[in-house]
Amino acid sequence: MASSNDSIKKTIIVALSLCLVCSIFVAAAAVGLKPIQNTNKDLDRKRNILSAAGMLDPSKSVDEIFESVETRIVNLQTGEFATQAELDDAGIKASTFDQKAAAKDPSLSISLKGSDPAGIKRRSNFSAVYLVKSGDNIDRIILPVHGYGLWSTMYGFMALKNDFNTVIGFGFYDQAETPGLGGEVDNPNWKALWKGKEVYNDQGQAVIELAKGGVDSSDPNASHKVDGLSGATLTSRGVTHLVQYWLGKEGFGPFLSHLRSEGVQ
Template structure:
């Protein structure tokens, strides 16, 4: 009986020792890999910005991506006024350090959206957003705006790129989503994304975006053809989600005040 008791005791001790060793190894790995994970996350975002802007070259190395991205200015925008914000006023070294997702969860840095406002189903909106600006030869060439909203199964996170007129689409892309593969997941399909460049966000009213997806495909004779894009086949709810998130982020609750001032040269 004593030998059986000792055997059980040794088994328990060995199991506990293995648990402790495994915990230490996993914790150490997490700490050691954290800087690499952060670096890769930054590279993914920068790659997505360049791709959406139509500036990502095939086979670019990480160093080349960093070099191309460095041409952009990173700015912080106060959404309600459309004015730039000094990152130092937020206790930040620079605009790149601002975490918009984290800010949206902080009641001091965000606001809760009412049901009528929250067409993108995001619940809370950060008061400040990070944007990416590219000038060439003294002229505005690209404005990259972060966008997100709920589709069918997931929140779609991405960017929309506008040309220098702050109205014409240069590209659209989502870097994080979990929609149904082959249906809503087709937001990642290059053929569908190729439909976006050249589309117009606004008409005469520069606060109410007209851009939207059309179920069944765009009619070339439609008077709204410049503002319409084919919906995703078999993915009605995801398509509706894309329309809603664009209407939100390009509307008066999103970037419309900023884009209006940008076009007028007031920021």
């Protein structure tokens, strides 16, 4: 009986020892790989920004191309570039700003209860934007957008020409919609349909939307419409809601209006 008890005790000790050793190795690997993971995450972010802007070049590295992109922080409450004093008060640096984290911080965000067409619940008071300049003038601007589809929050970038109205490119880099249906937001052919579309109507309202059944070329508002996703009504509706929200008065609308009317310093 004693021998049997000793055997069980030894088995437990060996199992616990193995668990401890494995946990140490896993923890060490996680810590050691963290810098590499962060570097890859940042590289992927840059690649998606450049892709939306139509700037990827296989002959150049992503970092090399991204040197021509200027990252600025916008105060969405004022509709202007954030001042250094505002950034200092909020503890924000453009190079490391995490908008997802800021949206969860009550001191850096607002609740959207009662007015949340994009389904994001909270909106950060600040957002990074990405400028590509020709001399002192903006050539194109890339804006981060996100909102809820059918199954997931979809994160993407929209690039606009320097009229701050015409779409250069649009795409999602993080989504979990139904493959073959809502997941077609990743289809290059569908993303190509956005190029040349106009966000705003003559009254300055963000009216760009997905058209159920496809765009009718005879429609006088066809320049504001993109073919909807076949069989994915809720995802299509989510895309419409999120782009209209982020390009509207609660998102980048006032900021883009300011750029059009005042120019950029």
